[in-house]
Amino acid sequence: MNILGIETSCDETSAAVIGGGRVLSNVVSSQRCHTGFGGVVPELASREHERLIVAIADAAVTEANITKNELDIIAATAGPGLIGAVMVGLSFAQGLAYALDRPFVPVNHVEAHIFSPFIDEGAEANPPEGPFVSLTVSGGHTLLAVVQPDLSYEIIGRTLDDAAGEAFDKTGKMLGLDYPAGPEIDRLAFSGDPFFHEFPRALTSHSQTSRNYRGNADFSFSGLKTSVLTYLQKHPASFVENHLPDIAASIQRAIVSVLVEKTVDAAASRKIRSVSVAGGVSANSALRKTMKSACDEQGLTLHIPAARYSTDNAAMIATLAGLKLSRGMKPEHRYDTSPYASFEAAASGKVRLK
Numbered sequence: 001m002n003i004l005g006i007e008t009s010c011d012e013t014s015a016a017v018i019g020g021g022r023v024l025s026n027v028v029s030s031q032r033c034h035t036g037f038g039g040v041v042p043e044l045a046s047r048e049h050e051r052l053i054v055a056i057a058d059a060a061v062t063e064a065n066i067t068k069n070e071l072d073i074i075a076a077t078a079g080p081g082l083i084g085a086v087m088v089g090l091s092f093a094q095g096l097a098y099a100l101d102r103p104f105v106p107v108n109h110v111e112a113h114i115f116s117p118f119i120d121e122g123a124e125a126n127p128p129e130g131p132f133v134s135l136t137v138s139g140g141h142t143l144l145a146v147v148q149p150d151l152s153y154e155i156i157g158r159t160l161d162d163a164a165g166e167a168f169d170k171t172g173k174m175l176g177l178d179y180p181a182g183p184e185i186d187r188l189a190f191s192g193d194p195f196f197h198e199f200p201r202a203l204t205s206h207s208q209t210s211r212n213y214r215g216n217a218d219f220s221f222s223g224l225k226t227s228v229l230t231y232l233q234k235h236p237a238s239f240v241e242n243h244l245p246d247i248a249a250s251i252q253r254a255i256v257s258v259l260v261e262k263t264v265d266a267a268a269s270r271k272i273r274s275v276s277v278a279g280g281v282s283a284n285s286a287l288r289k290t291m292k293s294a295c296d297e298q299g300l301t302l303h304i305p306a307a308r309y310s311t312d313n314a315a316m317i318a319t320l321a322g323l324k325l326s327r328g329m330k331p332e333h334r335y336d337t338s339p340y341a342s343f344e345a346a347a348s349g350k351v352r353l354k
């Protein structure tokens with residue numbers, strides 16, 4: 001069975017083909033038109049998706065070495081995301097499915113991140129078996145979930161304010177870095193001292209309050225943001241410039257150690273033996289390394305998709321559609337799915353609301 005996946009929820013235009021459960025192609029175009037704006041400009045994102053979507057979908061089909069008529073199912077992100085951006089990919093995909101008379105499967109983008117460790121390219125495939133604790137860390141979300149083999153899941157923790165990706169991007173912006181600052185902080189941190197400055201790690205055993213939050217599965221990064229701002233205001237620009245790698249490494253350590261502590265605690269306290277990390281921040285090299293050491297120490301198996309599947313991509317959209325169909329979902333010839341902006345609007349698992 002060949003599934004075409006389409007992803008346009010933010011600033012990546014992507015199309016992928018999964019055939020026989022494996023990735024046959026995954027074409028991703030990252031938009032450059034937002035440079036200098038300090039973030040993604042929604043209207044520009046929609047226009048860029050519109051300009052590229054036909055060519056990207058064609059490229060994915062060609063790279064998979066098939067024709068459009070050999071597609072069996074069309075899947076696309078229906079949300080959450082920038083509503084205009086989602087609408088472009090969703091309308092295109094439903095139009096194509098209607099024209100080809102194929103079933104259409106709408107996919108929740110954040111659920112696609114959660115299930116991205118199931119992306120199968122052959123050699124590198126390492127999907128979790130049995131229940132696993134999923135840490136999903138992206139530009140807009142930070143979630144801890146317990147996921148069952150039947151694809152049901154329960155969100156056990158979430159950020160109370162900023163997402164981990166936002167914490168990287170916003171503190172990076174304060175350091176004068178371009179959006180998205182996460183990859184740049186990762187790069188700078190390689191030559192910095194992570195113990196140069198102790199930034200706060202909220203709701204953990206390292207909290208700078210008298211309470212020990214060990215066991216709490218929620219996250220908070222707004223205090224880190226304020227702390228970085230105050231730190232930068234207190235130090236002369238020349239000091240900051242000279243110690244940029246040290247400050248970046250210290251910020252990164254504060255974010256990563258919170259993510260690792262809470263994920264490993266959640267697995268250990270529930271006697272779950274597998275852990276996964278997904279979403280754009282899972283590309284972070286310190287997070288990968290620190291999570292691996294912590295999992296090894298606790299005897300947990302770690303599943304992280306290859307870095308190219310951490311940030312937004314359509315392979316994860318087609319993969320989740322394929323997983324749902326393999327678990328008994330009946331594909332429908334319906335082409336009237338509307339886009340939605342929030343994860344909760346169409347989450348299929350149990351979500352504990354704030």
Ligand SMILES: Nc1ncnc2c1ncn2[C@@H]1O[C@H](COP(=O)(O)OP(=O)(O)OP(=O)(O)O)[C@@H](O)[C@H]1O
Nearest residue numbers: 138139140141165180182183186280281283284312
């Ligand atoms: N190496 C890295 N280190 C830290 N952060 C990173 C790295 N690479 C990417 N990121 C961060 O990942 C985020 C983008 O991830 P992703 O594309 O999954 O998010 P999104 O799609 O915008 O949000 P969502 O999935 O919540 O809708 C950005 O905040 C970016 O800074």
Ligand SMILES: [Mg+2]
Nearest residue numbers: 138280311312
């Ligand atoms: Mg994403």
